[in-house]
Amino acid sequence: MPATSLVSSGDGAITDTLARVDGADAGAPGAGDEAERGESRPSAWPGVLLVLVGTAILVGGAELLVLGAEQIALGLGVSDLVVGLTVVAIGTSLPELAAAISAGRAGTADLAVGNAVGSNVANIGLVLGLPVILVAAIPVPATTTRQDLPLALLVLMVVWVLARWRGGLDRLAGILLLGGYAAYLASLVVSAVP
Structure with missing residues (x-):
C-alpha cells in the first residue's frame, strides 16, 4: 500500500496516515519493527x-x-x-x-x-x-432546494465522472471546476443586485 494512502481496507487507515506523516510506509515490510529494534516514532x-x-x-x-x-x-x-x-x-x-x-x-x-x-x-x-x-x-429556502442543492449534486457528479473516467483530477478538471465555481458566483452576484 502506498505511503500516501488515507483509505485502506480494514483498520489500517489511521496507521497508514500516521506513517505518511512520519515519513514511513506502514505497509512496508519491517515497518513495524522499530519497537523491536529499540527505535521509536516521534x-x-x-x-x-x-x-x-x-x-x-x-x-x-x-x-x-x-x-x-x-x-x-x-x-x-x-x-x-x-x-x-x-x-x-x-x-x-x-x-x-x-x-x-x-x-x-x-x-x-x-x-x-x-x-x-x-x-x-x-x-x-x-x-x-x-x-x-x-x-x-x-428553514431551507426554496431557492436552495431548487437551485443550489441540485447544483451541488451536479458538481459532485462531475467530480466523480472526471475522477473515474480520467483516473484522477488534472489541470483540465481544475480549470473546469474553477470556471464552474466562478460562473456560480457570478450568477449569485447578478441575482442579488437589486
Whole structure:
C-alpha cells in the first residue's frame, strides 16, 4: 500500500496516515519493527497541540467571519443566503484550500482529496445536523432546494465522472471546476443586485 494512502481496507487507515506523516510506509515490510529494534516514532503530542491551538483560532475567526458577513449583508442589502453562499463559504474554505495546496506540494494528494470530501461530508452532517439538534430547526429556502442543492449534486457528479473516467483530477478538471465555481458566483452576484 502506498505511503500516501488515507483509505485502506480494514483498520489500517489511521496507521497508514500516521506513517505518511512520519515519513514511513506502514505497509512496508519491517515497518513495524522499530519497537523491536529499540527505535521509536516521534511523539504525536506536538501535532495534537497544534490541532487544538489551530481549532481555537478557527473558532474565534468563525465568530468574526459571521459578524463581518452580517454587516456585508446589511450594507449591501442582499440576503443572508447570498452572503453565506459567497463570502462565508469562501472564508470557511480558505483553511481547506491552504491544506490542499500544502498537501499537493508535499506530494500527498490523498490528503487533499480526503480534505475536500471529508470537509463536505462534515459540513452537511455536522454543521447542519448539530445546530438542528442543539438549537432549532433550520428553514431551507426554496431557492436552495431548487437551485443550489441540485447544483451541488451536479458538481459532485462531475467530480466523480472526471475522477473515474480520467483516473484522477488534472489541470483540465481544475480549470473546469474553477470556471464552474466562478460562473456560480457570478450568477449569485447578478441575482442579488437589486
